[in-house]
Amino acid sequence: MTTPSAEPALRILRREDVLAAATDVDPVACVQATLLAHARGATTLPDEAYLPWHTPSSGVFARSLALPGAVWGERPAVGLKVINSSLDNPARGMPRAQGWTFLFDPDTARPIAMLEAAWISATRTAAYTVLSARLLAAPRVDRIAVLGTGALAETHLDLLGAEYPDASTVVYDLDPARARAFAALHRADVADEPRDAVEGAGLVVCTTTTTTGYIALDWLAPGALVAHVSLDDVLPEVVAGADLVVIDDWDLIAADDRRLLGRMLREGTLAPPGESRDGARTVDASLADVVAGAHPGRARDTDVILSNPFGMGVLDVALAADVHDAALARDLGTIIQP
Structure with missing residues (x-):
């Protein structure tokens, strides 16, 4: 038997x-x-x-x-x-x-x-961005910039379109033909340069594969929220100059030496939440802190906020x-x- x-x-x-x-x-x-x-x-x-x-x-x-x-x-x-x-x-x-x-x-x-x-993977990332926007974006988002036009960008626009049905969308990609095809599917405008997409946007979503920063602080409109999903698009000056820097998990960032925030930590220009170091920008909070009510999030409508989700399993x-x-x-x- x-x-x-x-x-x-x-x-x-x-x-x-x-x-x-x-x-x-x-x-x-x-x-x-x-x-x-x-x-x-x-x-x-x-x-x-x-x-x-x-x-x-x-x-x-x-x-x-x-x-x-x-x-x-x-x-x-x-x-x-x-x-x-x-x-x-x-x-x-x-x-x-x-x-x-x-x-x-x-x-x-x-x-x-x-x-x-x-x-x-793409949907949990886009959902994190939507939640970040609900908790951290300025009261009115009229323009959304999406950098990169791959599958992750598509998933973001599917969720953000439902969240912000009246907002205009502008996209940028290194491949202009790909950007035009993507924009046609999502009724978006196409920017010739990344700065043209970012300037004036209340929500900037980075979904590229770059390892070289290019977004400068003076590109960002007052009140902009940057969803720094691809982790290497902004220059260090954005981290240093943003009014609020929000992460998903400090231990993950601290363990990584490849992406921007991990590199800044090792260079001494970034400090953990709650810790002050000479010459270093202190991370303000995690999104979990904001969800739990331990941090108030945005203080002023004009604050520029960087959301930097490393990616939580x-x-x-x-x-x-x-x-x-x-x-x-x-x-x-x-x-x-x-």
Whole structure:
């Protein structure tokens, strides 16, 4: 007589499954709840693992990121996002980045679900931007600038269009043809130069792959909020001169030596929240602090605010868990038995 296996089945949610289940999920509410849990110490957020290389075929940059995380509470969410990218992929007709988000049973530690990661990753990032705008933007946003026109920019405009239906949008990309095609799909204007996009915008969203800063402080309009999603677009003078600098998690920034804020920390020109150092700009708060009411956020309508989200694996895991719950309710996905 064969003993039934105690190993759990694995539910695989491909992109079409994720998209179908996501119609029952509010990603902004998920991000807000997770940040509140983070503020209360109810998360586990290890450092990301980072593997860079240059491709053998063309020598372009490629990388693999692994972001683990857990959110504790009545329904714990434990998991890991693995997402890889190569700058040559769009030329191959492939998205630049793709991967899988894994969910684990919190009791047995066994994998129970494997979800296409690109939509979850882009959506949690865009949802973080929307939440940042709700909490930190000036009372009226009439113009949105989006730098970069890839999948992340598209996800941002999907969510921001619902948040700011009357705002105009201007986009910029290093590839003018790509920018024009993107703008036509989203009824946006195209800027010839990045400064033309940024100037006059109440919300500036950076979704590029640059590693070289180019946005100067004097480009930014009074009251502008910069959603510095791609982490290397602004010059150090923006960090130093902004009225408010808001991050997602200081430990992640401090552990990183590649992006702007991590480099400034090592140069001695940036200090942790609550710490004053000669010649250094002190980070003002985390968005979790603002969500939890520990920091008031914007003080004046004319304040220039920099939001610098490094990227928290707990947000991917939390959103994946919500999508997984919705998929279970609708019996979506492919089941792999042990």
